[in-house]
Amino acid sequence: MTAVLAVDIGGTTFAGAVIDGSGTIADHAEFPIGPDPTATLHHLVKVLVRPGLRGAGIGSAGPLDLADGTVSPINIPGWRDFPIVAEVSALLDGVPVALAGDAQCMALGEWWRGGHAEHARALLGIVVSTGIGGGLVLNGSVYLGPTGNAGHIGHITVDPAGQVCPCGATGCVETIASGPAMTRWALANGWRPETADARPDAKALAADARRGDPPAVAAFARAADALATALLTTAALCDVDTVVVGGGVAAAGDTLLDQLRTAIAARTGMPFLGRLRVESTGLGRHAGLYGAAALALTGN
Template sequence: MTVLAVDIGGTKFAAAAVAPDGEMLARTEVPLRGPESAGRTLSEVVRRITDRVAPDRLDGIGVGSAGPLDPRRGRVSPVNIPTWRDFPLVDALGETLPGRPVRLAGDAQCMALGEWWRGLTGPVPDGPAGRSRAMLGMVVSTGVGGGLVLDGVPYVGPTGNAGHIGHITVDPGGEPCPCGGVGCVETIASGPGMVRWAAANGWTGADARALAADARAGHPTAVRAFERAAGALATAVLTASALFDLDDVVVGGGVAAAGPILFDPLRRAIGRNTGLGFLRRLRVEPTSLGRDAGLFGAAALVLLQGGA
């Protein structure tokens, strides 16, 4: 069985043909040029794969999408794609490969499952096949998302939206969040949130990539923006770890790609605030699969799980 994997993010769409052993037979990625182009972008990434891998070789479709989402109805309402509200994503993909099953989960849920399946950690005592028994995957990028894999199964919750760690409130007096909450992790630790704060405090750069470069160079406001983000993420990580007794947290996404300027203060903040003894074994690492983690996870929805 070879499957079409699709990863729907706030700034780009990606797709791949993935074999049962995890080999990517073809891969493509297309930037999202404004929310109004989402439908065209989806069609383009699928077409690029079916131009390279014959459609009759593709036995199913796995898709990870930014949320919120409704897997039961196959619909999505990504916060950062306002033109998609209650969008019938499963039906749209089903039309591209008629008769194939389509499995849907959150993009960060797929990132977590992909890391569990094809990447991740060294041996964990008593873990299945040496893998983490309880893992949180986080995507820190345009937004902040998360997904849980517990004993090898993605935990999606009754509505399919478990793992929305970016919408834990960490600053009750903070900024309004696009989700409707206040002071969410996403308002502080997402790329746009960091840039907004830095600009309000005198930084004059253009975007999150420039902010990361300035932080590496020691610009005090840029450094502080990453420290604030790390503090918010640490609070969310420790909250989730206390609830789910996590072995591992794996962090991906564009902001996470900044490397030590995020991970060093993140680990320091976790170390300062860890109280309960069982939390001290927690490992926090960058994704080992980079931009492919979500695609591997989307494929795994079909190849390993048989459904989300």
């Protein structure tokens, strides 16, 4: 059966898998980015390459340029206009390589392997982690946009008087609801991890929020409010009926999702927005890899 290489370029980790047309993962590997992201990418591909691969799909943190096959992930400063399509194609002896955003691949993966095609005409996938990304699947096709950057929900402005974002804009969702942003805000407002030896990160913050620690709960509520604004804006523009939330911060589960659903319900105006469903990813960290594989397998 036809198999392809799927690559997921995240803000802290690179992952890859060999996936066939039925969605079976034959091999999988992941590595921290490390000091040399290009060397890490080469190592990942070489670990997974095998005879007979028909192509490769890449989901990368953005922004990216589809026409040039380059990526400039905000959280990987060493990569600016990095020619990732050419790099991977050369490592695979010239097989076709398809590129999309990491959250676009997450959305497509959820559509293909997560069972959402049965009830969602318009799906928004969001990744809440080191950064915040998004991707749209409309009528069964991932929408990339002319430059490949459609769905950048993390860079919708929700607080014009807020903090400057690494992207250069002010008050982006990412400055409030990403894992590092939530942690910074909580620390500035009196939070300290309840477990003395715990790292002050989003994982510890979620654990303390579940225990009812006030600054931790407030950090999640603040993030949920910003995300709700962005999600409702997107739903109003694109008539989205399903939102699937993934990423490291989303692993907090109902600690985030319950507050997010509450914030959406409180802000919903137009009646058609009342049908918006918010669900946690059913595929976890593999969603982006499935989507990258779908790009390579179908050209979608």
